Amino acid sequence: MRAEPPAWAPGPAQAAALLEEAADLLVLHRDFAAAVERCEAGCDSLGAGPGPGHESFAEVKCSLCVVGIQALAEMNRWREVLSWVLQYYHVPEHLPPKVLELCILLYSKVREPQVMLEAGSSWLRAQANQRLPELGSLLELYLAEVLLPLGLFEGAEELVRGCAGLDSEQQLALLGTVRESRRRWAQREETRSPAEEQQEPATETLLGVLSQKLLTMLTLLRRALRSMSNHFYLLPYKKMLLATFLLYLVVVRLDPASPTSLPFIYKLVQLFRQAWAAVLSPVHRPPIRD
Incomplete structure (x- = not known):
């Protein structure tokens, strides 16, 4: 009779089991602190990186971070989210597209988009991410939720032109979005000043x-x-x-x-x-x- 592996054995299999527990704690039991603990244990059990034959390593780790982000947000600990995920990915360029997307949406929702300025720019400028199919959608999201609401139009245009993974049609469409946002911003400033004086x-x-x-x-x-x-x-x-x-x-x-x-x-x-x-x-x- 085969002996069962230890309950906390490292590796993707144990991380997947912890992921399932964390999801249950988050959705069914609403025990957010325990869900975060399971996610942290799962990420720790994966070690420094995937070994040969561990194709599911990245997917499990990403899913653990997604559940952890949601649990932290439920506890109103959203300020910790970016630093929390970076302790497992170390640099913003290595964040999975789904994790970056959640971070952008979260900090935009709490009206702190400036938190994602450096992390988002680093990810979008990284050469390794230029080949990812999510590049275009993430760049559009980053513009809409971070750069344009902050009025950083020159930086937005520079970022769009610097993304080698975009084709000319995508670049033109995004540059048009930046110009339209700049025009609306200028109109808003012109109409808001007299109103503020009154x-x-x-x-x-x-x-x-x-x-x-x-x-x-x-x-x-x-x-x-x-x-x-x-x-x-x-x-x-x-x-x-x-x-x-x-x-x-x-x-x-x-x-x-x-x-x-x-x-x-x-x-x-x-x-x-x-x-x-x-x-x-x-x-x-x-x-x-x-």
């Missing part, structure tokens, strides 16, 4: 209205506190003012994580400090007992 006063007006509301609210609160100060010496002024301020922030639904909200928050803080100084000035401050 938006800034409108934004200032809105901020002024909201700031005035806050100041009015605190002024009314100050009057109410002054009228009660003779009867309620133990009233926690600072706590009430702070609660009012926080309530106002909730009412206007500010998102402190949003960069666009920062100037508004700074204005509110300044107004709050001014109102605080007015309310708690020595003239109107009632005696507070511990």
Whole structure:
């Protein structure tokens, strides 16, 4: 009776078994961390490179990386994806077309296409990749999702002309796409500038209205506190003012994580400090007992 191989025996066969486990964990069990662990174990079991007769080596390794990318994305660890795959392929030029495609799409979706600038350019310029049938589609994807959204039109034209694997018809079509994108970009810039100039006063007006509301609210609160100060010496002024301020922030639904909200928050803080100084000035401050 033949003995079964060890559960973690290296090679494509064990890597294929780990690939199946990782796919099940990803799709059926939604255990993304465990799926990544299986993918890493599978890639490690393949060693440094395929040996003679291991024709399925590259396919299994690519599939493990595809599952790993999806699992990392599900865990919102997309920032790790490029470095994660490069630890198994070492340089961008060696990435399989499918892995490169997934990386481009992922970083484009999260609006970080610049992450793929160097990796994508290195892959598309590599001489060994000029013979691959996926070259044209990957170049088109790289242009559409990375270079053109970033406004890098000169670099896009240079890259298209430098790809020896493209025929003249493909080059002309891609260069036409770059020129059309440049034209639309210029039109957008021309029409956006006046709109932005009109938006800034409108934004200032809105901020002024909201700031005035806050100041009015605190002024009314100050009057109410002054009228009660003779009867309620133990009233926690600072706590009430702070609660009012926080309530106002909730009412206007500010998102402190949003960069666009920062100037508004700074204005509110300044107004709050001014109102605080007015309310708690020595003239109107009632005696507070511990």
